[in-house]
Amino acid sequence: IVHWTRTFPAPWTPPRTAVLSAATTNNPSGMLYYTSGQWVFRRSAFGYWRGGFDLGVAGNPSGGASPALMLRAANGPGTDDDQVWVIVGAKDGFLYALDANQNQSDVTDMTMVWRIDLGGDISKSSPVIGSDGTIYIVEDALPNDVLHAVYWNGTRKWTRTLAAGTGASSPTLDSASATTRLYV
Numbered sequence: 265i266v267h268w269t270r271t272f273p274a275p276w277t278p279p280r281t282a283v284l285s286a287a288t289t290n291n292p293s294g295m296l297y298y299t300s301g302q303w304v305f306r307r308s309a310f311g312y313w314r315g316g317f318d319l320g321v322a323g324n325p326s327g328g329a330s331p332a333l334m335l336r337a338a339n340g341p342g343t344d345d346d347q348v349w350v351i352v353g354a355k356d357g358f359l360y361a362l363d364a365n366q367n368q369s370d371v372t373d374m375t376m377v378w379r380i381d382l383g384g385d386i387s388k389s390s391p392v393i394g395s396d397g398t399i400y401i402v403e404d405a406l407p408n409d410v411l412h413a414v415y416w417n418g419t420r421k422w423t424r425t426l427a428a429g430t431g432a433s434s435p436t437l438d439s440a441s442a443t444t445r446l447y448v
Contacts, residue, residue: 295314296309299387306364317376329352329353331390348365350363351399353401356385359380362375379418380418398421400435
């Protein structure tokens with residue numbers, strides 16, 4: 265069922281590269297976040313363009329992985345100053361946190377909160393965020409791929425070497441058991 269379609273003039277029309285994954289939603293506002301070409305886009309739940317962020321030609325997320333959303337309280341748990349960050353990996357190896365706290369009716373580009381250089385192409389893996397705010401993402405590298413863990417503030421926590429061929433995989437967290445497990 266098609267609920268809506270939208271067409272936008274350049275430069276806001278995505279290039280003719282496919283969006284290889286589903287959009288990420290930011291509820292309750294209903295914003296949609298996705299990558300296409302070198303852009304991270306934001307649209308309202310009704311499909312209206314509400315801004316984007318240009319990762320630059322070198323950052324082109326040609327893998328098309330979905331960004332992740334991180335919700336955190338700026339001044340600690342129980343405060344009313346929640347922040348929503350869009351976490352996205354780029355082809356040039358940078359992991360970005362973008363500020364998603366903007367009104368649905370505003371048309372403004374997202375701003376960068378932080379970025380960290382993880383080395384190689386991380387555009388094919390959708391980041392996953394643990395309950396403690398740790399961000400996990402897989403780097404597509406030779407001869408072996410690499411699993412990165414990054415603290416919520418954009419500093420490296422640890423890295424682990426993986427078997428070759430896992431770079432296009434997204435990590436998964438299983439928190440149903442007594443201990444949280446990470447799968448790649």
